[in-house]
Amino acid sequence: MSELLAAAACTPARLSDLGTLLQVLGQFLSLSLFSLGGGNTLLAEYHHLAVDQFCWLSNAQFADLYALAEAAPGPSSMLVGLIGLGASWPEGPFWALLSAYGAEVAILLPSTLVMVLACLSWKRLEHSPWRRAFEQGLGPITLGILFAVGLKILRTADTNAAGVLVSVLVCVLMLRTRISPLWFMAMAGLLGALGLINR
Template identity: 65%
Template sequence: MTLLLAAACQPAHLGDWRNLIAVIWDFLSLSLFSLGGGNTLLAEYHYMAVDKYCWLSSQQFAEIYAIAEGAPGPSSMIVGLLGMGAAFEEGPLWALFSGVMAELAILLPSTLLMVIAALSWNRFKTSPFRLAFERAMGPITLGVLFAVGLKILRISDHDTPAYAVSAVVCFLMLRTKISPLWFMAVAAGLGAFGLVNR
């Protein structure tokens, strides 16, 4: 069944303005749900890029995610890379335009909302609503981030050594104060020597 769906999936071409507007609208509407940062929407980004619009395979999505996380800047940078990857067949300038539009669509609404909230948040300093809201958002955000971590494991780890490396890194991250940069360096070395394949 999965093979039939994959065969039937045709990429949406962003050279068609209607498709580009639909994609921008999708990112605009997702922007207000990015509680805890851009990574909280990763499952939805994967659904859009791989299943809904068929721009990328799961492996390509995992590679774009790795580039976005490895580069300096916000985690929502993956959206610009997805926009570029989606429109790359239309040419490099159109891909750049698509990437910029996707990034603006994901950042603009949530940024405006946060500016408004920051300007008015102090007015509710003593409100029980503010305290309850702040206490509730912590567990919700952690839960969403945990679900995102599981999603990344499912789309990027495809062999036993890769799952083992992920489990060891997760354990060490929770139990030690070792910098994540060391884990990234070790994983890169394992991949470079072909000891871990995706």
């Protein structure tokens, strides 16, 4: 009941206000520097911004945009552009496109510049014990963050027992077999088209 009241009290931030748009772009700029392991590592924060803080999207809309970003070819950070597009769509196509492109540039630019600078000097540290320690330390951290992201998606997208069961089954099969993920996507799409699973 409290979740329903909170959702009703949430009013979407208006992006036609340039100040709000700049605030959102500033947040994506700062988040860019924390995307260790790729854009998906920030999924929980994307969800917090889009669903809880600014109320641009519902849980279902966020899950749909995540699925679209993952199914489309390209980087996982494509989700940020889709969030920007969905967030400001009520303001009209101009603000939607401005927000989408602005958010995408904001999430990609700082981390790309840091990576270019790091790659230029990374070769010089090839035999340094600091480099090996850094690489070995980031592996478990990134895996832990990605595990938390998977749990966030499960809580966001799966709202019935059949969806949870399919998610757990796919997870087990992905870990235990060498079946291509494309087969799982095709089967989930077919089950959804037949109405056997839904959100």
